[in-house]
Structure formats: structure tokens, C-alpha cells
Amino acid sequence: MITKNETTTLTKSDNIRTSQLPVDAQFLRRWSPRAYDNSALPKKDLMTLFEAARWAPSAYNVQPWRFIYSIRDDDNWNLFLSLLDPFNAEWAKRSGALIFLVSDTQVPNRNPPKPFPSHSFDAGAAWMQLALQAQSLGYQAHAMGGILHQKIAAALNIPERFKIEIGIAVGQMASPDILPKSLKEREQPSTRLPLEQLIFNGVFRSLKPVEVNNES
Amino acid sequence: MITKNETTTLTKSDNIRTSQLPVDAQFLRRWSPRAYDNSALPKKDLMTLFEAARWAPSAYNVQPWRFIYSIRDDDNWNLFLSLLDPFNAEWAKRSGALIFLVSDTQVPNRNPPKPFPSHSFDAGAAWMQLALQAQSLGYQAHAMGGILHQKIAAALNIPERFKIEIGIAVGQMASPDILPKSLKEREQPSTRLPLEQLIFNGVFRSLKPVEVNNES
Numbered sequence: 001m002i003t004k005n006e007t008t009t010l011t012k013s014d015n016i017r018t019s020q021l022p023v024d025a026q027f028l029r030r031w032s033p034r035a036y037d038n039s040a041l042p043k044k045d046l047m048t049l050f051e052a053a054r055w056a057p058s059a060y061n062v063q064p065w066r067f068i069y070s071i072r073d074d075d076n077w078n079l080f081l082s083l084l085d086p087f088n089a090e091w092a093k094r095s096g097a098l099i100f101l102v103s104d105t106q107v108p109n110r111n112p113p114k115p116f117p118s119h120s121f122d123a124g125a126a127w128m129q130l131a132l133q134a135q136s137l138g139y140q141a142h143a144m145g146g147i148l149h150q151k152i153a154a155a156l157n158i159p160e161r162f163k164i165e166i167g168i169a170v171g172q173m174a175s176p177d178i179l180p181k182s183l184k185e186r187e188q189p190s191t192r193l194p195l196e197q198l199i200f201n202g203v204f205r206s207l208k209p210v211e212v213n214n215e216s
Numbered sequence: 217m218i219t220k221n222e223t224t225t226l227t228k229s230d231n232i233r234t235s236q237l238p239v240d241a242q243f244l245r246r247w248s249p250r251a252y253d254n255s256a257l258p259k260k261d262l263m264t265l266f267e268a269a270r271w272a273p274s275a276y277n278v279q280p281w282r283f284i285y286s287i288r289d290d291d292n293w294n295l296f297l298s299l300l301d302p303f304n305a306e307w308a309k310r311s312g313a314l315i316f317l318v319s320d321t322q323v324p325n326r327n328p329p330k331p332f333p334s335h336s337f338d339a340g341a342a343w344m345q346l347a348l349q350a351q352s353l354g355y356q357a358h359a360m361g362g363i364l365h366q367k368i369a370a371a372l373n374i375p376e377r378f379k380i381e382i383g384i385a386v387g388q389m390a391s392p393d394i395l396p397k398s399l400k401e402r403e404q405p406s407t408r409l410p411l412e413q414l415i416f417n418g419v420f421r422s423l424k425p426v427e428v429n430n431e432s
Binding site for chain 2: 199
């Protein structure tokens with residue numbers, strides 16, 4: 001559910017995170033679980049995730065993102081699982097859909113080819129909208145850097161000009177109890193660096209610390 | 217305002233976009249205007265944008281994003297405007313705050329240095345959360361690729377290991393009438409490529425077109 005600045009601390013059963021300042025609850029509720037319930041993602045919901053991603057901004061509105069997907073137990077499911085590193089495959093096998101997000105490193109329709117420098121940055125924005133829409137629909141999406149890039153390029157026919165950015169497992173969450181002990185212990189939303197370490201007023205790493213509060 | 221899947225077409229006064237499938241309205245309502253109202257962004261609202269960005273996901277939770285900002289008419293405002301290319305400076309001078317988003321290209325605290333390959337992708341995710349939170353608070357944020365990278369690095373003391381990703385102008389929108397004629401004509405939300413051109417079932421550019429609808 002999306003709610004607006006209603007809380008800075010989410011309840012424990014929902015999410016243990018606390019924000020320093022009130023933000024839309026969607027940003028705290030979205031996280032990257034590994035316990036999924038073995039159900040296939042309905043195709044209309046998967047399409048809704050892509051629709052949300054589609055509206056991300058990009059330099060010159062180039063929209064460099066492309067999504068290649070398999071829904072649980074369709075013809076390509078086992079192939080897709082084999083394209084993850086074994087650690088990720090072990091938990092992602094219980095997710096509802098697998099996606100590879102690739103980005104176009106070139107400006108479309110240019111001869112000679114012209115690089116498109118913000119392809120990864122823009123793809124990251126599209127991924128974020130996908131993940132937030134997933135949370136809104138009651139799912140969670142988990143991005144995976146641990147994927148087998150060369151195998152993916154060959155198996156899925158990815159043109160050389162596209163960069164394979166991440167794999168994504170998306171699905172309905174399940175109890176952490178289904179996970180092996182080592183993963184079960186890690187099955188909770190991660191924390192973040194304090195805001196004060198991320199922002200600078202005027203000059204990078206100014207000696208003058210930035211005061212973060214809700215008063216000023 | 218954030219609303220949940222309530223509509224696929226936003227009213228004309230609000231936003232002319234129509235989605236192919238129902239998505240959270242925030243994704244359609246966020247866009248990149250150039251007409252701002254010359255008011256300074258309240259510091260607490262700017263901090264809320266950074267707070268939203270802070271909760272973005274990143275590989276190994278490294279959080280490579282850093283934000284350097286100036287609020288309209290503070291000591292660094294004119295300096296920040298001079299770091300945009302002249303085309304962007306001309307409209308961004310009416311925005312409420314300017315931000316440069318930089319990303320750490322290395323894994324923190326490693327000797328010898330170790331590259332962090334997803335720094336741009338992850339920074340793009342943080343930018344997206346910032347922009348959505350801005351929209352939710354009644355502002356809009358406009359990312360700018362047209363910025364003076366070398367001048368920024370020197371003026372803002374950006375370490376070499378950080379990549380300067382984008383500039384961001386954020387503020388309260390104003391009537392398009394304040395813009396010069398050429399920009400006034402372009403002052404509306406952009407459209408997107410059809411979903412069918414962005415997604416592939418199983419293999420990149422499969423000959424089998426993906427059917428996008430809300431039934432299946």
C-alpha cells in the first residue's frame with residue numbers, strides 16, 4: 001500500500017526500518033527478500049511492473065532499458081534459473097518471475113554509432129520504478145548482480161551493444177522459515193548510511209557538517 | 217498526491233499522459249518541467265528528497281550516491297548555476313534548489329582500490345526515488361545531463377574516484393508562459409515507446425511478439 005508521509009517507523013511485522021525524516025512509506029516498505037512462495041507471477045501484474053518502469057525519465061528520452069523475462073514454469077524458466085549464479089538460483093527458484101534488464105549503450109539509429117553515456121544510470125531509474133510498483137502490488141523485487149553475463153548474452157541472444165545490467169527476481173513473499181539457516185538469519189530489510197554522510201552543502205566533503213532535521 | 221492504480225489517464229490540467237496498463241499515478245505525474253516559480257525550496261523538503269533517495273537499493277548495499285546541493289540564493293547558488301550548460305542555466309535559474317549527484321566508482325575502504333561496477337545504475341535508482349518523493353511533495357525534479365563536468369569537479373572538490381552523474385533542478389512549477397517561446401512549446405510531459413518494444417519473453421528480440429493486455 002502506498003501511503004503519504006504517514007509514518008517514519010514502520011511496524012515490526014511490516015518492516016523494521018526507521019527513516020530519519022518522514023518519507024513516503026513505499027520507500028521503506030520496498031526491500032529485497034529471498035523467501036518467495038513458489039507461485040507464478042500473474043502476467044498482468046508483471047506487465048504492470050514493466051509499464052511502471054517504462055515511464056522512467058532518461059537523457060533525451062532515449063529509454064535505453066529492455067526487459068527479458070520468464071514467468072515461473074514457462075518454457076524458459078529453467079534456462080533463466082541456469083543464468084543466475086548458483087547462490088542466487090538457490091533462492092530465486094522460488095520466485096514468481098525472472099527478468100534480465102539490459103541497457104542500450106548507443107543512441108538509437110545512428111550511423112556511425114554514437115555512445116549513449118547514461119544508459120546504466122537511466123536503467124537504474126527504470127528498475128527503481130519497477131521495484132516500487134511491485135511493492136505497491138503486494139510483491140517484492142530483488143535485484144541480482146550475481147548473474148552469468150556471458151551465458152546470458154549467448155542464451156538470450158543479447159546484441160553486443162546492450163549491457164546486461166542486473167537480474168531481477170520478483171514474487172510473493174513467504175515465511176523466512178523456508179530458507180536455509182544462513183539465509184534465514186539475513187532475511188530482513190537492510191539499513192542505510194546516515195543521511196549526513198551522503199549530502200554536502202556547496203562543496204564535496206565540506207568540513208561544515210550538514211544539519212539534518214525537520215525544523216528548518 | 218500518490219494514488220493507487222486509480223486511473224490510467226490523468227486529466228489534461230494535471231498531466232496529459234495515458235498509460236497502457238493501470239499503474240500508480242505517481243509514475244505518470246512525475247515529469248521534467250522547465251518552468252519554475254523562483255521560490256527557494258524549504259530545506260526540510262530538500263532533506264526529505266535526500267531521505268527518499270537514501271533508501272534506494274544498491275549492490276551489496278554500498279550506497280554509492282552522494283548529493284551536493286545549493287538552495288536558491290544561498291552562498292553557492294550563482295556558482296552552481298555557472299556549472300550548468302548555458303541552455304540549462306537559463307531555465308534552471310528559476311528552480312528552488314540545484315543538486316549534483318555523484319557516484320563512487322570504487323568499493324569503499326579497499327586497498328588496493330576495487331571497482332564498483334554498478335555505481336551509475338545504483339545512482340539512477342536513488343535519483344528515481346528522489347524525483348518521486350519530489351512529485352509527492354508537490355514539486356518536480358528535472359535531471360540535466362548538460363552540465364560542465366570538469367568545472368564541477370574543480371569547483372566542488374569532487375574526488376577523482378567519483379563520477380559526476382547528473383545535475384538536478386527541483387522546485388515549484390510555474391506557468392509555461394514565463395518561458396521563452398521555444399521552451400514554452402516543449403513544456404509538457406513526454407511520451408514513451410510502446411511497452412511492446414521494450415520487453416521480450418525468453419529471448420531478446422524474439423520474433424514472437426509479446427502480447428500486452430490486462431486480461432491474461
